[in-house]
Each structure stands twice: as structure tokens, then as C-alpha cells.
Amino acid sequence: MIKTLSRWFEWLLEAASIVLLISLALVVVLAVIFRFSGSSLIWYDEVASVQLAWLTYYGAALAALKRGHLGFAGLFLALPPKVRSAAFVLGEVLVIGFFLVIGWAGWYLLGVFGEETLISLPWMPLSFTQSVIPVGSALFIVAEILSMPDAWRKAGAGTDYEKAAIEEAIEEVRQSP
Secondary structure, eight states, rough: OHHHHHHHHHHHEEEEEEEHHHHHHHHHHHHHHHHTTTTTTTHHHHHHHHHHHHHHHHHHHHHHHOSSSSOOHHHHHHSOOHHHHHHHHHHHHHHHHHHHHHHHHHHHHHHHHHOOSSSTTTTTHHEEEEEEEEHHHHHHHHHHHHHHHHHHHHHHHTOOOOHHHHHHHHHHHHHOO
């Protein structure tokens, strides 16, 4: 069930990231065309910045689901098994705790913004654009939790997560027609 939920969540994050990436590219191309024609878009900088932040948060959650963030696999795997298990648990608690704090702070900020809007688009509430902070934090936490059982197995077995991911991808390509 975790694998099915994880695949669904991965699909959701990939779809959101692709939509955000394409829309950001379209906004940038549109801005270049308008600027070249002598009619710059006043909203481009603000909107592109928000889109990039959203893409970063959603992409970070996708990387967390795939355990693709930077790590110290060599150092981690060199630890004795009991110390490695403790380090794994401590690492997970710290990461999830950090994103709980970020999510709470982001939620708090949404209330602070009140009725503020983007400067160039007065109809766009600032709380909407900044909602990515608590939402992205929650997505990151879900990604950590969904990927945790597999990461725990690999850590206990002393398997390098990156190396295993590369080998899985190679095997997947070999099996495809």
C-alpha cells in the first residue's frame, strides 16, 4: 500500500512540477517577446519569482520522495549498524521537525499578510502566493514519511541509496521494450 501511495504521490508531484516549469517557461518567453516589442509586462518579475519558489518547493518534495537530496552516504554507511540506525532516526526526526517548524511559520505568516496583494497584480492575494511555504513543507514531510520504510531497509542493509537508485533505473531501462 505504501508503494502505491508513494507512486501516486510521485505522479502528483511530477505533474505539479511539470505544470509549474512549463508555465514559468511560458511567462519568461512571453516577457521576452513583450520586452523586445517595447511593451514590458509589469507583472513579470513578481509572477516569475513566485513560480520559481513554487517549483522549488514542489521539486524539493519530489527529490525527498526519491531520497535525492545531498547526503553523506559514504560516512553514513561507514558507521556501525547500531549507530547507523540511531543516526537514521535522528536525521529523520531533525528533517521532519525542521519542516514542521517551517510549515508552522509559513502558516503563521499567511495570517500576518492579511489583505496584502502582489504589487503588480492587486487582485492576487499575497497569502495565496506564499501558501507554498506551509503546503510545500507538508508535501516534504509526506514525502519523507512515504520514503522512510524503503530508506530504513536500505540503511539497515548498508545499501548506498544513490547506487541502488541508479541500479534500479538501469534495470528499468533494460526491461523496457
